[in-house]
């Protein structure tokens with residue numbers, strides 16, 4: 074419960090800081106690239122940088138976090154002792170950033186872990202990181218099955234905050250009149266099956282033959298005369314949120330260019346898989362449960378197939 078309070082406070086704070094930021098810098102300069110490249114070789118957008126700063130400051134000053142790890146930071150950061158708490162927070166401050174300049178939906182994803190003190194003994198000499206950095210990496214690299222809470226915020230026609238603290242999935246909608254999130258859906262359940270698939274099919278020629286067969290099968294109208302529908306925003310939060318409500322499957326596979334796919338295990342795939350499971354769905358890398366994969370590094374990528382149980386299991390059969 075404490076961890077969910079942390080995020081409610083964080084989002085209230087985030088909203089107020091973003092407003093201040095707009096007032097100081099003006100809304101007209103918020104689009105486009107920042108001019109920097111993150112550790113993963115991606116161009117950072119201005120809003121990537123701003124949202125990372127706002128989230129990091131907010132989490133550091135909350136008094137509840139010990140270590141934070143972000144998509145936009147090379148290594149996890151230990152929170153200064155005087156402000157420090159225990160929780161480990163992993164987050165993608167602004168996911169789907171290729172959509173920013175077109176005002177298409179984007180989101181923020183987070184996961185909260187408790188400290189993993191057993192791991193402190195494992196510290197080995199690594200010339201590229203100092204002891205504190207190594208300890209942070211080790212503490213953060215926990216399997217998703219250890220998550221205490223996870224959620225996302227989606228910035229779309231309305232601002233939606235989806236949260237699980239391991240007892241079902243709840244959705245809140247921002248009421249702009251009051252600046253508060255109001256509970257709008259309780260105990261969300263993903264439909265067991267759903268005839269929507271969400272993949273970037275531009276990569277089809279780069280995919281494994283088994284996956285191509287699966288996608289071809291979805292497009293086959295069969296005796297019913299109705300094939301699956303394709304829906305792809307290119308924003309994990311938006312594509313996942315639709316899958317959560319309508320059912321179906323979202324996938325970001327490995328391909329000939331990207332051996333482990335594109336999405337990051339720690340702050341994209343694991344939190345989303347925790348939410349999916351809490352809603353009665355499934356998150357898989359095609360062969361195993363995403364929540365059982367222990368990250369070996371902060372920005373590790375894994376293939377992701379997530380959504381309705383029957384749809385993810387059907388995909389797994391094709392890939393077997």
Ligand code: AHM
Pocket residue numbers: 115144165167168169170171273307308309310312325335336
């Ligand atoms: P980002 O965190 O740099 O925005 O990248 C993750 C995004 C996901 O939101 C989305 O599902 C995927 O990348 C889209 O990738 P692609 O453009 O290759 O389809």
Ligand code: MG
Pocket residue numbers: 144165167168169341
């Ligand atoms: Mg992302």
